[in-house]
Amino acid sequence: MKNYKKMMAMSKSELEDALKELQGTKSTYPDGDTFAMCYSIMPMTRITKSLTFKCSKCMEYDQMTFYTYNEDENIITNYKQLAKEYTKLGYDAKIQHFCDSCIDESNGKLSTLMFLFKTKGMNDYTYTELDTDSYSDDEYQIVLKFLQGRFSYDELNKTLRYAYSSNELNDIIERITGIKLPIGQSND
Ligand SMILES: [Zn+2]
Numbered sequence: 001m002k003n004y005k006k007m008m009a010m011s012k013s014e015l016e017d018a019l020k021e022l023q024g025t026k027s028t029y030p031d032g033d034t035f036a037m038c039y040s041i042m043p044m045t046r047i048t049k050s051l052t053f054k055c056s057k058c059m060e061y062d063q064m065t066f067y068t069y070n071e072d073e074n075i076i077t078n079y080k081q082l083a084k085e086y087t088k089l090g091y092d093a094k095i096q097h098f099c100d101s102c103i104d105e106s107n108g109k110l111s112t113l114m115f116l117f118k119t120k121g122m123n124d125y126t127y128t129e130l131d132t133d134s135y136s137d138d139e140y141q142i143v144l145k146f147l148q149g150r151f152s153y154d155e156l157n158k159t160l161r162y163a164y165s166s167n168e169l170n171d172i173i174e175r176i177t178g179i180k181l182p183i184g185q186s187n188d
Helices: 012-023 075-088 100-105 138-147 153-157 166-177
Strands: 047-054 061-068 092-097 113-118 126-129
Touching: 012 166, 047 075, 061 075, 075 092, 075 113, 075 138, 113 166, 126 166, 138 153, 138 166, 153 166
Parallel strands: none
Antiparallel strands: 047 061, 092 113, 113 126
16 A cells, blocks of 8 residues: 555646556456445434525525535535545645526536536646535545545445445546546556
8 A cells, every 4th residue: 555645746647647557456346345334323304404605607696405414514615625635635626606597508517516626737627516415425535535545446445335346436536537548548
C-alpha cells in the first residue's frame, strides 16, 4: 500500500497514469458480493424537508425538497463538506445548485445539484449530477479513495457495502473526474 498521507493533488496526466495502474490490477471480489454490515434496529422515520437556495447561475432563489431522517439535515451543506474533502487533497471541487429555469435552458447539461471537479491540466470542470432525493456520496467516496492513492480495485472495494465490478469502478472514476483514457490504452 502506498503512502498517500503527504500526497499532492495529481494533475490530469498523473490521474491518467493512476487510472492505467488501477486498470492493470485484478478485482478478486466477486461482482456484487455483499459484505457483512450492521443494520440499525432503531425505527427511523423518514421526513421530507424543503430547502430554499440561491441558483449558482442566475442568483434567483428556488426551492428543493429531499428526504432525510434528521430534522437538522441540510443536503447542500452535506455535499459542500464532501467537496471540501476533495479540496483538502488539493483538487478544485465545488457544489453548485441550479433553479428550474436555468436547468430548462441548459439542454440537459444542468440539474438541481451538481458536483464540479477540476485539477491541474484541465481547462473545464467536469459536472456530475448529485442525488437530490437524499444525501448519497458512495461514488464520490470511491473517487476520494482513488485520489488518495488507492490504485487497485480491491482497495477501492474494501469497506463498501457491496463489491463493484472493475468496469463500474472505472466508469465512476471517469465520470466524476472527467479522465478518459485514449482508446487502446485502457484494459490492455
Ligand atoms: Zn437560475
